[in-house]
Amino acid sequence: MPKRKGSKKISPLEFIKIWQRAYTVSEVRRKTKLDIRAIRGRVFYYRRKGIKLKALLHAGYDKSI
16 A cells, blocks of 8 residues: 555654644544554554553544554
8 A cells, every 4th residue: 555645754752752642543643644554553563562552532433542
């Protein structure tokens, strides 16, 4: 799948800061310009490495990741 238009490389530290300040996954997506699968992959990877990331809501859903 091609990258989203305007996507850029986001460092792990920058991604974590954006995640921790966000309220929804959609907000993270807007700020990082990453695909939702890339975001979920990073979150899964960082949590497996022991990094504590807060649960965020999906916009329009009551499920959190």
